[in-house]
């Protein structure tokens with residue numbers, strides 16, 4: 001192994017999760033190297049929205065973890081050298097029937113009891129929010145702490161600062177095999193040479209199971225496709241993120257009152273005004289392997305759904321469309337964990353539709369685990385072995 005490069009910690013995957021890990025680790029003085037098979041942020045982290053949300057998180061552990069991540073992103077906005085289009089306007093969910101409004105009231109109460117800044121909105125509040133809303137909406141709810149970023153820029157910004165702290169990044173370096181040598185070191189073979197490391201972090205998003213297989217570790221993550229429309233802003237429809245309450249139902253797998261095609265593709269309104277004066281309009285949720293081709297039927301139903309909530313947007317101009325793959329886990333929580341059967345191997349993947357929101361807390365917790373510190377949040381519910389007793393088809 002003459003030409004082998006040895007590093008203390010190697011992160012596989014150069015998406016937003018790999019970026020956050022390399023930022024917090026390098027800042028803490030850890031010798032860290034990132035291996036990315038294509039360009040940085042070429043996976044899901046450049047095929048998504050940029051919301052840092054608590055509004056759609058299960059009250060309790062999930063929303064507390066998101067809140068802590070929001071606070072970290074607020075700090076990153078001051079710490080990082082390159083701007084990432086951070087704004088902090090809050091976000092809202094709108095309800096289109098009595099049942100949703102009732103469920104929203106419960107949701108707000110639970111979140112308030114957990115200490116989060118949530119409040120109900122009535123019809124009048126919605127009219128004040130945007131004069132473009134449909135007249136028949138029942139009301140909604142607001143989460144004041146929610147923020148938004150450009151996810152691609154945040155990924156690059158964290159990598160840029162990580163490099164300044166000494167992190168090394170190898171792009172176009174695809175990990176082909178990972179083993180352990182007799183001394184317990186990891187041997188990582190790539191198309192760009194062999195590396196050895198004391199510790200390896202698998203931050204490969206939807207591809208994390210493939211890295212796991214190399215070490216005989218099962219990682220139950222599946223790709224869940226989501227599609228978005230980028231539309232140009234002709235009028236100032238609204239300044240902050242809006243979702244329909246049905247988005248929550250679609251995310252957590254409940255029953256909605258919608259037509260069969262909308263249901264089939266899990267289409268629910270997500271409306272995000274970007275800093276560049278466009279709108280991101282989405283989205284869909286479906287299990288369709290690793291396919292990221294835009295499906296025009298889905299586009300049609302996303303547009304239909306947007307017009308249901310904003311009828312006057314029917315003349316919007318579509319600039320482009322794209323789809324990405326959310327790294328889904330069965331219980332909708334990421335895996336941020338040491339893998340006990342392979343000492344030194346960590347998984348930081350499976351963030352589904354929350355990887356932008358949870359990148360900062362993930363990076364911080366992995367740094368704390370590697371450094372042997374007490375973690376900022378409890379990590380029991382994020383353990384890799386929580387799936388052991390169950391079989392995921």
Ligand SMILES: Cc1cc2nc3c(=O)[nH]c(=O)nc-3n(C[C@H](O)[C@H](O)[C@H](O)COP(=O)(O)OP(=O)(O)OC[C@H]3O[C@@H](n4cnc5c(N)ncnc54)[C@H](O)[C@@H]3O)c2cc1C
Pocket residue numbers: 012013014015016017018035036037038039040041042043044045046047048049050051052053173174175176203204205206207225226227228282283323324325326327348349350351352353354355356357358
């Ligand atoms: C339509 C859509 C909208 C979304 N909106 C939001 C949102 O508003 N807010 C939010 O919080 N989240 C959102 N998400 C989810 C979020 O985008 C993801 O959770 C997040 O990007 C996952 O980041 P990651 O770093 O784990 O994965 P990725 O960005 O996919 O990074 C993994 C990297 O690993 C690399 N890799 C894979 N295999 C190898 C190998 N063998 N060797 C080397 N490198 C390898 C890949 O090339 C890739 O760059 C959305 C997702 C979608 C699809």
